[in-house]
Amino acid sequence: MAQATKKKPVAKAAGAPVSARIAAQAHFHTLRLGTPFQPRIDALARTQDWYNWAGYRAPHSLWDEELEYFAIRSQAALFDISPMTKYRIEGPEAEALLNRVTLRDVTKLRPGRVHYTAWCDDEGFVLDDGTLFRLSPTRFRLCSQERHLPWLLDSAVGFDVIVEEETEAVAGLALQGPTSFAVLRDAGFAGVERLKIFDLADFPHDGGPQGNTQVTISRTGFTGDLGYELFVSADMALSLWDRLMTSGDLRGIRAIGYTALNRARLEAGLIVANADFTTAEHAIRADRLRMPDEIGLGFMIDLEKGHFNGRRAILEARAKRKLRYVLVGLEIEGNIPAEHAIVYHKKAHEVGLVSAAMWSPMAKRNIAIASLARPYGDTMVEDLWVEIYAMRELQYQKLMKRAKVVARPFIKLDRRTANPPADF
Amino acid sequence: MKAWDAIIIGGGHNGLVNACYLQRAGLDVLVVEKNDWVGGAATSRELTPGFLYSNCSYVCSLFRPEIMRDLELPRFGLQVISYEGGAVFTRDGDYLANYRDRDAHRREFARFSKRDAEAYDRYARDVTRQCRFIQPLLMRTAPDPTSLRPRDLGELLYLGKKFAGLSAQEMALTLRFWTMSISEFLDEYFETDVIKANFALSGIIGTALGPMSPGTAYVLLHHYMGEVDGSVGAWGYARGGMGAVTKALAASFKASGGTIRTGAEVDRVLVKRGKVKGVVLAGGEEIYGKLVVSNADVKRTFLKLVEEKELPEIFLRRVRNFKIRGSSGKVNIALDSLPEFPALPKDSPVYRGDMHFTDSMERMERAYDDWKAGRWSVDPFLDMVIPTTLDPTMAPPGKHFMSCFVQYAPPKIGGREWTDADRDGFAESVIAQIAEYSPSFRDRIVHMEVRTPREIEAEVGLTEGNIFQGELTFDQLLFNRPVPGYAQYRSPVDGLYMCGSSTHPGGGVMGAPGRNAAAEILRDLAKSTSHMSPAHDVI
Known part of the structure; x- marks a missing residue:
């Protein structure tokens, strides 16, 4: 009798070896982690105005929260989105799994596209909203505010798919504002002009220790403005930051903190989980x-x-x-x-x-x-x-x-x- | 001959809480305590020069803040300090810590399982929901479901409304939660054994059940529904040891005009024609009182202090069958320096929290197997704290007091009484376990007090050494605690009341039984209870 040979979904760090576990003990010394961009952000942090974003030390503002807002609307603003929770969902049945767990029709999401979506528990209550990136026919990245690994893994039982949390491994930047396209073009991301809203594509970036690798750029953002989001492996973060800052110099690029971004998102009418609604896994009442x-x-x-x-x-x-x-x-x-x-x-x-x-x-x-x-x-x-x-x-x-x-x-x-x- | 308005048998925390509220209502109250000190199971004793021992209860969370405030306990020296962390040591040389910081907590769990690290939010949400349901019930008298009195109907309605306020799913979860095992409950959230063991320990502390026994999920809740100054679920140290709680209560009681007699063991309760008349002390002295309130557990009260003929047969049988099983012991140690645990980084906050060595559900259950067989656990479960890491008042600088709560210890060894040799064997099982994780531990010991159920019963007065004065299983909670029909602090003897942990809402240094009993007594006397705060709102 034929038997389904479906792999059990795996969380990569499960059952980590003892030596790796012990090596990670010291985390309690640093309650707020730096992101891969932290050296650059620290150098620009004139206000030293930090908040805790999912365990990371993130800036409320860097130099002037009002002027940072105007940088979004008039020039180009660079905002570190690395603390956003990210999951890699990959496998022959990744599309089927995501179609099953999220609200929108994932079969309509073509490779190279992004959509804004949300997901619910069995009672129909919203667990979170977030963006789903289709990186290839079988590979997705789900970005969200809260954490959902148990829910994704439990949902994935019976699907041929791997679910991996990759928040720390992947660094992210939002480049938003009227000159953001020009910054990218001048930085040498050839073909970036072809990205329509919600498109994504890989571009070469050779700043990593492994030599020539990729940066994923999507025409997405949280500001209602022209803008892009860039994802790279954490070891390439600083070289990507420098590449953008260098090319953006003549385009008025400025690094910004969350207060400015939050204003822009409100004008864009976008909601924030656990600010505009309470996510189901956190709602006690x-x-x-x-x-x-x-x-x-x-x-x-x-x-x-x-x-x-x-x-x-x-x-x-x-x-x-x-x-x-x-x-x-x-x-x-x-x-x-x-x-x-x-x-x-x-x-x-x-x-x-x-x-x-x-x-x-x-x-x-x-x-x-x-x-x-x-x-x-x-x-x-x-x-x-x-x-x-x-x-x-x-x-x-x-x-x-x-x-x-x-x-x-x-x-x-x-x-x-x-x-x-x-x-x- | 003077007749006191009320005589309280036993100067434990509930007896003193009860005495304070009655005295403040204008009654003339006497507390009689068999030991030469007050405190019951909440004491700080200088058992060796320079070291204060919290030698029975050892940490504080459940004590109701409404009571602290009503009785002005801060004015009389009570301070509670939250502790900083905690850990389960694992046998592979690592540990799983609990950190107060939410993100550190998640990263720590992720060292063992990324999945379980992210499962914590849902777990915390569900346990918090259950806590919120039960918290308001702590400071109310449980309704008698068979009574048609308006107040009982009102309380039943309140319970019903609270229950109906839950969603269908929560209702089902509540019912399951109150009856299921902690092991099964944790299986619904976590996969990693050490993470489950880390949470399961709250489900077994003080109970003669294993983590796989039904009913232990509720015991976990009982340990979570406390708070330290609004931080629900947090535990802390009473500054000066647990005796600081009863010391403050005694001072508050005396300040309001109350009288305490220590070294006064009650031999029996005087009853005439079904009505209480006072107590007879061990020396034969009779003390008269219009009413008597017993802080002793329900078995001690009705099987030792009241003559059987004064009690209805069914009541007596139920008291005899009330489950009040000894399951734990204490090893209290004075140390000449802070022990080192090589697995722990030197600056770890875990030193300032609770430490454990039982890193799997199976080990925990196996420890319980020994109890069933009538022997102390070969590989015991320890809840170990070093309060002197945060409290400078309990030992000289650089020296430390360590409290080890030990489970399981049966009330009898293979059916016979504990012997001194048994006690030493029991202590050795504890020291050996600690020394496995702290090689130089034995050399640091200055003095040690070992308490098996035998010592706890004899010295503190808790039957079988059961710290809750009766198991916290669902059949012995709410309107069934201690026995059906007598869950409202009254007894079959007119004027004899109960105020100990055998009554609703149960054990732990909570004070709620003592307070609730006072409210019922004052109701019977048609006196005002305006000096008693209602339970804080749960919003």
Whole structure:
């Protein structure tokens, strides 16, 4: 009788030899790791303003958080994304596995393309969102905020596929802003002009100790602007950084921290896991769980593609109208940011919470992302208000401001998608 | 002849908590304690010059912060210091550490398994959810499900509502959690043996069950639902040893006008016509009281201190059958310098936490097999701490006090009583295990106290040396603790109450039984309980 000879999915470091384990003991001396780019970032860190990104020492700002934002919108900004969690998913059935665990149809994701996706537990609650890179017909990279190795490995049982966590091994950079294309072209990445939005390709980069190797460049980003993301093996990180900084010198390239990036992402209307919604594996309170339709990710759900994790629960919630929340963009009168303000209907009835807010320099509007309890924000969008507590010299200035539900993104830049990409 | 408003039998932490609340309600309260010191199982004793021993309980987490605040314990010297880490040493010369930093914790687990390292978040989420369910129940009297009194119905409704507040999946998980084994529970999250052993130890401490016995998952929860100043699940040292807890309680009690008599062992409870009248001390002295509250465990109280004829037959039978099995011992050691563990880096925070040597589920279960056979474990499970790494008050500078909680130790050896030779053999099994990981350990020992269940029962008064005054299995929890129908701190004898760990919510240095019993007593006396904070909100 024929028997399926499917490999068990392997996590590479499982059962590491004792000597390797013992060699790794000293990690407790460094609670916040440096990324492969750290020597360069440290040299530029005038503010010494750090935060903990998944165990890495990452900059809130490097020199001036407001001007760093303008570097994204006017020149080119370099942001270290190495701490992002990365998984290599590879094998003849990698596509089938990912199609089974993520919301979108992975068979439609061609090699050399990237899509933004999300994934759910069996109850249909969102575990995380992230980007899926199809590096070849059988090789993928899944990038996310949180960690999912047990879930990926458990899901992979029965699939001929290898799942490997590669966060430390792969260094990543986001190069974002109007001159980002020109920086790459001038750096000698021949053919980069052919990358359309969400395309990816490998380019030679000879900075590694092993000689001539590859950098993967995708036309993606988290800013709503023209921009790229670059991934290399960690040992080539510094030479890649130098190559970009050298060529970007005449194009106004600046390294930036997270505060600036976070502003750009909000203008782009993009959400952040565990900032704009709570991921299912971290939600201790059951009412904090969210289905894709409740955080604006319903568009990803592909009901035509067959079974995927959470499908049944999502279908049921839609059919029985059990969706309880909706995530919306708000435009708020005035110019005081409404961060973490409570949203009211008719100034009295509490209906939700603002998770991110700012005055948008690009839109010249006061914008916010908020989660509301349906039907507010869904079918009832009139007469919404936010109560802003603005601390000014040790006193709260309490403001009740009208909020209007608006479409995201809050800004739309033609240069983001223009082909060929412009010089600036 | 003076009749006290209340006589508390036993000056353990629950007896003192109870006494404090009653005294503060305006009652005239006497605590009688058989030892020449108070503290029960929460004591600091200078057993050799210069060294304070936490010679029974040794770490602090469960003690309710509401009680610390109500009774002004900080004013009377109570300080609790979180500890810094912990580890399980492995037999291949390595160790698995627990670090407080979330990312260090993950990287440490990743040394053994990247998969299990990333499984921790889900595990922590699920255990936290269970803690949040049980925490509010700790400071409430369990409802009597057979009663139709409005308060019982109200409490039942509260329980029901809390339960109904869970999702269907959580409800199922809660039911399973309360009844399954810690081994099976951990199998749902982790694959690596040492990582499972690292978590499983909280499921067996103090219980005569192995990690594969049903009911041990709940025991883990019992060890997680405490906190150090809001950090749920954290454990710490009471500065000055565990006696600092009862010392502060005694001082608070005296400051509010209470009276303590030490060296006063109760021989029996005086009962007349089904009503309590006071106590008779071992010397024959009679002390009269309008009510008597026993901090002793339920077996000691009703099988030794109250005459059988005063008790209903079914109650008596259930008390006899109440599971209160000795499973552990203590080896307390004074050291002339900090022991070195060559596997550990010298600056490791693990020295300032809890250390263990049982690196597999099988070893843990095998240790339990010895208990079943009526002998101490050849390869025991140790929960070992050196509080003096964080507490400068317990030993001279550079010298250390080490507490080893040891499991398993049966109440009897092959059916007969423990002998001194047995005790020495038991101690040797512990020292030998430590010396395996710390070669020069024996040379550092200045003084040592060894307590088998025999010594714990004789000196502390805990039946069979059971640290929880009764197993924390589901059949002995909530409205079934200690026995059905008597889970509200009252007894069949009018005016005789229970306030020890045999009652809801159970053992550990928690204080909740003592506090809850006081609330019931004051209710019976129609006195105000406004000086008692309700449980802190779980939001």
